[in-house]
Structures are given as C-alpha cells and as structure tokens.
Amino acid sequence: MRMDLDKQLNGSVQKAFLLLEAFTLDKPEWGVSELARSLGANKSTIYRLLATLEKLGVLQQNRRSEKYRLGLKLFELGHRVSIHQAVVHCTHPVLEEVARAIAETVHLAILEGTHIRYLDKVESPQGLKISTEIGSLRPAHCTGLGKMLLACADSEQQQAVLDATPLFAQTANTIVSAAALRRELAEIRERSFALDREEYEIGLICVAVPIFNQQGDLVAGLSASGPANRFREEALPHYVSILKRGAEKIREGIGNFQL
Amino acid sequence: MRMDLDKQLNGSVQKAFLLLEAFTLDKPEWGVSELARSLGANKSTIYRLLATLEKLGVLQQNRRSEKYRLGLKLFELGHRVSIHQAVVHCTHPVLEEVARAIAETVHLAILEGTHIRYLDKVESPQGLKISTEIGSLRPAHCTGLGKMLLACADSEQQQAVLDATPLFAQTANTIVSAAALRRELAEIRERSFALDREEYEIGLICVAVPIFNQQGDLVAGLSASGPANRFREEALPHYVSILKRGAEKIREGIGNFQL
DNA sequence: AAACGCTGTTTCATTATTCAAAACACTCAG
DNA sequence: CTGAGTGTTTTGAATAATGAAACAGCGTTT
Numbered sequence: 001m002r003m004d005l006d007k008q009l010n011g012s013v014q015k016a017f018l019l020l021e022a023f024t025l026d027k028p029e030w031g032v033s034e035l036a037r038s039l040g041a042n043k044s045t046i047y048r049l050l051a052t053l054e055k056l057g058v059l060q061q062n063r064r065s066e067k068y069r070l071g072l073k074l075f076e077l078g079h080r081v082s083i084h085q086a087v088v089h090c091t092h093p094v095l096e097e098v099a100r101a102i103a104e105t106v107h108l109a110i111l112e113g114t115h116i117r118y119l120d121k122v123e124s125p126q127g128l129k130i131s132t133e134i135g136s137l138r139p140a141h142c143t144g145l146g147k148m149l150l151a152c153a154d155s156e157q158q159q160a161v162l163d164a165t166p167l168f169a170q171t172a173n174t175i176v177s178a179a180a181l182r183r184e185l186a187e188i189r190e191r192s193f194a195l196d197r198e199e200y201e202i203g204l205i206c207v208a209v210p211i212f213n214q215q216g217d218l219v220a221g222l223s224a225s226g227p228a229n230r231f232r233e234e235a236l237p238h239y240v241s242i243l244k245r246g247a248e249k250i251r252e253g254i255g256n257f258q259l
Numbered sequence: 260m261r262m263d264l265d266k267q268l269n270g271s272v273q274k275a276f277l278l279l280e281a282f283t284l285d286k287p288e289w290g291v292s293e294l295a296r297s298l299g300a301n302k303s304t305i306y307r308l309l310a311t312l313e314k315l316g317v318l319q320q321n322r323r324s325e326k327y328r329l330g331l332k333l334f335e336l337g338h339r340v341s342i343h344q345a346v347v348h349c350t351h352p353v354l355e356e357v358a359r360a361i362a363e364t365v366h367l368a369i370l371e372g373t374h375i376r377y378l379d380k381v382e383s384p385q386g387l388k389i390s391t392e393i394g395s396l397r398p399a400h401c402t403g404l405g406k407m408l409l410a411c412a413d414s415e416q417q418q419a420v421l422d423a424t425p426l427f428a429q430t431a432n433t434i435v436s437a438a439a440l441r442r443e444l445a446e447i448r449e450r451s452f453a454l455d456r457e458e459y460e461i462g463l464i465c466v467a468v469p470i471f472n473q474q475g476d477l478v479a480g481l482s483a484s485g486p487a488n489r490f491r492e493e494a495l496p497h498y499v500s501i502l503k504r505g506a507e508k509i510r511e512g513i514g515n516f517q518l
Numbered sequence: 519a520a521a522c523g524c525t526g527t528t529t530c531a532t533t534a535t536t537c538a539a540a541a542c543a544c545t546c547a548g
Numbered sequence: 549c550t551g552a553g554t555g556t557t558t559t560g561a562a563t564a565a566t567g568a569a570a571c572a573g574c575g576t577t578t
Contacts, residue, residue, distance in 0.1 A: 303538065
C-alpha cells in the first residue's frame with residue numbers, strides 16, 4: 001500500500017482503518033479487487049484484511065455479491081463513544097423540539113480542528129432536505145455552525161483556520177480572506193449568532209447559536225438550515241430566539257459537561 | 260497477548276479490535292499499564308496500539324489523566340453502517356410514538372446468531388429505566404425480543420440456539436430446556452407476540468412483536484419493557500395492539516428492505 | 519469449445535515489522 | 549531518599565505481514 005504510514009506505529013492497524021474509510025455512504029460496498037485497485041495495494045493484503053475484519057464483525061460480506069460492507073461491530077462501538085452517550089442522548093429531544101418549532105433541519109456539531117463534526121441531526125418535516133451525515137466533517141470557515149464555534153473558540157483554534165488562508169472557496173459567497181473572516185467572527189461574537197448565506201452550498205442558508213455548559217464553557221453549536229428561497233430576513237429574530245431557547249434548555253440538562 | 264488469534268488473518272488488526280472491546284460504558288477510560296495487565300499483554304505492545312489508534316482518531320487521550328477513551332472516528336464509522344442508515348433512521352420516530360403511547364421503554368432489535376442486538380431504543384418517560392445499551396447483545400432465549408425473532412426465524416437459526424441446551428439460566432424463570440423453548444416458540448408464532456416474564460432479569464417484563472417488510476420478510480423486532488410491578492395482565496392486549504400498529508407503520512415506511 | 523477477462527483465494531520465499539523485556543524518565547506518597 | 553506507580557523509548561530476536569505468481573471459478577466473447 002502506498003499510503004503514508006507513520007513509523008513506530010502499527011502499520012496494519014493504520015491500513016485497516018484507512019481501508020474502512022473507503023466504505024462511504026456513496027460507495028458502501030467493495031469487492032477485493034476493486035478495493036485493492038482503488039487503494040493501490042496488493043490484492044492479497046486487502047483480501048486478508050477484509051477477511052480479518054469480517055471475522056471480527058467490523059465488516060460483513062454479502063453472500064450473493066461477495067462484496068463487503070460495514071458491519072454491526074462498528075455500529076456497536078460507535079454507540080459506546082462517550083460523546084454520543086453524554087451529549088446526544090440528552091440533546092436529541094431538544095433538537096426535535098427546535099425542529100418542530102422552526103420547521104427546518106436542525107444540527108448539533110462541535111469544532112474539531114479546522115472542521116466541524118455533526119453529532120446529531122433532526123430533519124425538517126418539509127420535503128426539501130439537507131444532505132448532511134451524522135458523524136461527518138465540514139470546513140468550519142464556510143458553515144454557520146463552524147463560524148459560530150470559531151467565534152467562541154480560543155485564538156489558537158481560530159489561528160489554525162486563519163493560517164490556511166486563502167480559504168477554500170466552496171461557493172462564490174464563501175469568505176476566503178483572513179481579514180474578512182476575522183471581521184465576521186468579531187461580529188458573530190458581538191451578536192452571538194452566526195449566519196451562513198450560501199457560503200457552503202448555493203441555495204442553502206443556516207443560522208447557528210452556541211451551546212454552553214453551566215460553567216460557561218463552549219460545548220457545541222446548534223443550527224437550523226433550509227433552502228434560501230424559504231428563508232425570510234424578517235423571520236431571523238424568530239429563528240434565533242427559538243435556537244437560543246433550545247441552547248439554554250440543553251445547558252440546563254448538560255450540567256458541567258465538557259468536551 | 261495470550262488471545263486466541265486465527266492464523267492467516269492479520270493479528271495486529273484482531274488485537275486492535277479486541278483492545279477496543281475493553282472500552283465499555285462501565286469502564287470507558289484506560290491507561291496503558293492497566294489495560295496491558297487486564298489483557299495479559301505486553302505494555303509496549305499496548306502502548307503502540309493505543310498510540311496508533313489515537314493518531315487515527317479511533318481513540319482520544321485525556322490530556323490530564325493521560326488515559327484513553329473511544330474517539331470520534333468510531334462515532335463516524337458507526338453512523339455509516341448501512342443498517343443504521345436504512346433502519347434506525349426511518350424507525351426512530353415510530354419508536355417514539357409507541358413509547359409515548361405505552362409510557363414504557365421501547366426497543367428495536369435484530370437476531371444475530373444466538374443473540375439479539377439492540378439497534379435503537381426510546382426510554383420510558385417514567386423514572387424507572389432499563390439498563391440496555393444500543394448496539395449491545397443479549398441472549399435470544401431469555402428475552403422477549405429474542406424469542407419473538409427466533410419464533411419467526413428459519414429452523415436453522417432456531418437450531419443454533421436449541422443446540423446450546425441446557426440454556427443459561429439467567430433467572431429462575433428462564434426457559435432452559437430445548438423442549439420447553441420449542442413449545443414456547445410455537446405458541447409465540449401462534450399468537451404472534453412474545454412475552455418475557457422476568458426471564459432475563461427479575462422484576463423486568465417485556466412484550467415483543469415482529470416487524471416485517473412489504474415482501475413479508477422478517478426485518479426486526481419491536482418491544483416494550485417495564486418493571487413487573489407496573490405490568491397489569493389486562494393491559495396486555497392494549498400494549499400488543501399499540502406495538503403492532505407501530506410495526507405496521509414501520510412496514511409501510513421500510514419498503515422491501517432486508518437485513 | 520476454447521480463450522479471455524474478470525472475480526476471489528492460496529501458496530511461498532523474502533522482508534520488514536512487531537514483539538517483549540528491560541531500561542528510562544517522571545510523578546506521587548510515605 | 550526510596551519505592552511503587554505511571555507513560556515512554558530502546559533493544560535484538562522472532563514473528564508475521566507482504567507481493568508476485570499461480571490457482572480456481574464463472575460468464576462472455578471469439
């Protein structure tokens with residue numbers, strides 16, 4: 001495998017997880033040969049890795065097609081992750097309330113380096129849905145949640161994003177310069193909510209607020225997203241107030257939990 | 260490590276996942292030494308495995324305590340598992356409805372060999388909760404869901420359980436003989452719901468029904484569980500009818516989905 | 519039918535990696 | 549200061565992963 005593996009660390013384990021990364025929602029099934037080709041690795045290596053992971057329940061093999069897909073062991077381990085236990089368990093009901101009140105898709109996310117990670121999601125009851133996936137990452141600089149979380153983060157974390165300027169222009173509206181992003185973050189901190197006006201995807205608007213714990217530490221972000229044509233400027237205060245009430249409710253239930 | 264590893268298969272990967280198994284909800288944090296001791300393995304082996312898994316995001320290290328816990332990569336991979344996507348996503352709202360209607364904890368589970376695996380759960384609004392974990396396994400022969408799923412399963416799967424007789428007596432009420440279990444399964448098939456009368460845990464009662472897809476294949480099981488002292492015999496038909504309505508609703512939404 | 523292209527699987531010698539024991543660095547308690 | 553507990557790094561020895569090639573199957577094409 002011509003993957004860059006760190007010396008000192010266990011290469012097989014790294015390979016195994018790099019291999020698991022190939023199983024995305026877009027391509028959930030892989031055969032031995034195609035996967036070996038795609039990873040630039042030897043067939044027998046992949047074959048043995050797949051066989052090992054299948055025996056462990058990490059992958060499961062489709063009898064008919066002989067192809068592999070992610071197995072229930074990962075499902076099990078994923079649910080043991082403490083962040084899931086601690087946060088999502090007690091925040092999900094609030095997300096649902098907010099989603100009902102706003103009638104748009106609601107997300108819960110945290111900052112992870114220069115990206116945000118979606119921890120939970122409740123979809124809009126309306127037809128038009130947003131194609132996010134729980135557990136996945138998105139750049140912080142071009143999402144409402146990302147900018148909100150950055151605005152509340154310490155300067156070290158902000159710098160990590162600003163260092164990467166010019167930032168990747170996801171759409172024509174994406175903020176790409178460090179100066180502009182700095183101004184934007186200051187403004188967000190000021191009014192304590194963030195807006196994403198089609199900065200990640202044309203046609204997609206998002207409003208985000210921060211969630212603090214009872215010690216005042218930033219825990220996560222809460223947002224409502226919907227199609228731009230459904231979004232009315234005058235309704236913004238309404239959205240923000242519902243989101244803020246949700247964040248407050250989570251704060252009450254979450255105690256002194258920290259990331 | 261004196262773990263039994265299959266020859267031919269990648270040992271490091273097997274070790275890595277055996278190691279991950281140690282991170283349970285009861286003991287979510289491990290240091291290098293204690294984990295090595297607990298697994299009967301060498302410290303440096305565990306050290307490098309932990310370091311590798313941490314670099315991959317599979318584990319994360321607590322700065323203060325230097326201990327490790329499960330990381331967000333597993334959270335992410337867990338949410339990519341297709342069963343989660345396909346089933347839980349569209350069944351969760353129904354579980355909530357049922358939980359509201361019955362006011363007891365509701366579970367969704369599938370049969371996996373001789374055990375059931377909990378895919379989803381909505382807890383009772385009442386104080387007394389059941390200590391199940393999403394993703395975890397329980398023996399099929401002594402749970403309502405397990406007996407229900409077994410009753411609908413093919414004889415091969417039933418035999419796998421019956422072969423293990425005398426079955427493990429979880430409580431004094433557990434069915435332990437093959438003949439008795441066979442009779443029980445026949446009766447369950449007859450009336451198309453299963454009861455667990457404190458067969459897994461004293462004080463715990465459970466009612467379960469099957470969920471079929473539109474082709475009539477068994478997909479999963481749906482159950483309501485609660486403390487025995489809250490359970491009234493005459494309310495049973497009421498519980499069953501609510502569960503059955505839930506199962507029917509899922510059937511409508513699930514199309515021809517198969518395990 | 520036979521040759522082809524495509525699977526997944528197995529073999530085997532070479533190589534590189536992982537291993538375990540011990541030493542090291544550090545913290546905390548007595 | 550000593551001792552027992554951490555996590556980390558180093559060692560040579562031994563194990564285990566590796567890739568090329570051969571194999572076995574299954575359809576399609578020639």
